[in-house]
Amino acid sequence: MTITTDKSRYMQHFPTSKKLFEIALKYLPAGVGSTSRATWSGWDPYPLFIEKGSGAHIIDVDGNEFIDYLLGLGPMLLGHRPKEITDAVTKQIQNSGTIFALGSKLEIEAANKVCKCIPGLEKIRFLNSGTEAIIYALRIARTYTKRKKILRFEGMYHGFSDGIYWNKHPSLKAIDKSGNCIPEPQGPGLPDGIADSLIICQWNDIDSLYKIIKENASDIAAVITEPIMCNTGCILPKPGYLEALRKLTEKYGILLIFDEVITGFRIGVDGAQGYYNIVPDLSVFAKGLGGGYPVAALGGKKEIMQLVDSGEVSVAGTYSGNGIALAAVSATMDYLQRENVYDILNNSSFRLRTELTRVLKKSHIPSYVSGIGGMFQVWFSEKEIHNYRDALKYASKDIFHIWWEEMLYQGILFHPHYFENMFISMAHSEKDIDQTIAKAEKAIANVKKRCGL
Ligand SMILES: Cc1ncc(COP(=O)(O)O)c(C=O)c1O
Incomplete structure (x- = not known):
């Protein structure tokens, strides 16, 4: 039809x-x-x-x-x-300014408020979009584990960067006779070599996850997942699936990255990770973070974010942590704390x-x-x-x-x-x-x- x-x-x-x-x-x-x-x-x-x-x-x-x-x-x-966020942003523009390429009390305040909400965040850096934050999360994971591959799932979207814009909505051909997913670029113009750095898996299937992780563990730097699949409709994790994912990644020294660009602050003030009571190693937030203003955040455990502390992994951006974004985050966090x-x-x-x-x-x-x-x-x-x-x-x-x-x-x-x-x-x-x-x-x-x- x-x-x-x-x-x-x-x-x-x-x-x-x-x-x-x-x-x-x-x-x-x-x-x-x-x-x-x-x-x-x-x-x-x-x-x-x-x-x-x-x-x-x-x-x-x-x-x-x-x-x-x-x-x-x-x-x-x-x-x-929303009046409170509009007022906070307007006040910031009129009384303070937008970009100084230096620190501010507001940045500390905003970071503190976000980290207090989300269980998996000890240190964060503000960025401008989910795509950017994911790029850095993957880079940090590879550096931390000294491994090259990223396991991602069919049907999810983690932004449009070359390294991950694969198998969002792959063709039916992107699977072999044994049921293993084959890396397929989501569009033209992506460098071929990236396929070697990706492992694609079907979501919500513990058996295939177990098999693939066991076979490839020593190569896998991170598993990245939306805790709820929001880019193929709205698909909830089967009971026990996220728990199994957490256990398996821990067992094999693989970082678990939660892409909470959509779920973050939308299903609770502590994110999907709070709701499901699963603490990932790194997480990324964006859409719920700024009350409608463009901002993203990448963060995780101190020992992993230490790579950014030390400067070994550079996490940069002219517009990162700009005054508009920070004022919006700070006011949004206050709003979300309301009874x-x-x-x-x-x-x-x-x-x-x-x-x-x-x-x-x-x-x-x-x-x-x-x-x-x-x-x-x-x-x-x-x-x-x-x-x-x-x-x-x-x-x-x-x-x-x-x-x-x-x-x-x-x-x-x-x-x-x-x-x-x-x-x-x-x-x-x-x-x-x-x-x-x-x-x-x-x-x-x-x-x-x-x-x-
Ligand atoms: C789960 C998820 N991750 C990452 C992104 C990319 O975020 P952005 O559009 O801010 O680059 C999106 C965008 O829709 C998303 O849904």
Whole structure:
């Protein structure tokens, strides 16, 4: 079944976005600022252009208002323009300044607050993006262990650097007859030799992990994983999987790197590592860290970060630890310490997931909702999805796309691709959730009709 966007209906709803997209195509490759906003990522026939956001709501250039579950792909954990963070950043710009290439009290304060929250962080360095932080985490791991290889999992995304932008969403061919994954670049232009420094594994499968680690232990510097797979929908770890990963890596002297770019601060103030009670050796944070401002952090145990202390591994960046980022982090950490903020987030998310499950069940469309904390995804699938290959085999991309489109017309916004997530913020109110559920009932009825289900 291939079902595509009803283009004329879309153009009727979003005429000004269409005009802007046509102009954008002249100056911006693909008319957008990043791949996830491109037509081939699901924004078919063109992405929306946004005027402004406030709290859990955004308004597009045609004046359509949406309850926002895209949330900038995750960073808007506190909603759009949270007053406390906007004020802190504005104050920093107006009273202090942005970049000095020197230290500040604010940097110490921000680092202290982050380390207090996250069990695996004793020392951190602030950076600007998840991609940068991952590059450094891998470099530190190789230096620390004096080993060359990184084990990564299919279906995960750890940024777009040459060394790790492999097998995010590989082709079905990237597996041999014995079921071993084969390194496959995620796109052209990546140096061939990097394949030799990677071992690719299927996630959520303890047996294959055990076998691969046992066979390659002396070469593996680090295993890098998202504690929850957030880049192939929202897939939770099977009970015991992360624990086994921690035990195995410890046993063989391999560093465990948690990529908490999405999960960090989104499923709890202590990250996924706090939630699952597993302390990695190194971890990386970004999207939940800065209340919507660009910032990332890389950190871990003192004995490993000692490589950065001593200067053996250089962790640099002109914009690293800039005043805007630090003010945002410091104010965000204060916000997240407030009583009840996570209760509100978790309750909203739980209620929405429960009600969506009810609506979907009533429709008899094979589907389910998976999620945790402030993120979830709807799978249109008869079977449960535990890893990337399950998702490819069982989940319907087309039905998801129609569901996205029908929700969009109802004023509910999220990413059109089934491998992304629906995010929920601390600014979503009970009314927002009620409205979303009511709209989902209508949208699902239309999905049934359009898909002939
Ligand atoms: C889990 C994960 N790691 C790393 C990255 C890369 O972060 P950035 O886009 O800030 O470079 C992303 C981005 O979506 C991500 O989801």
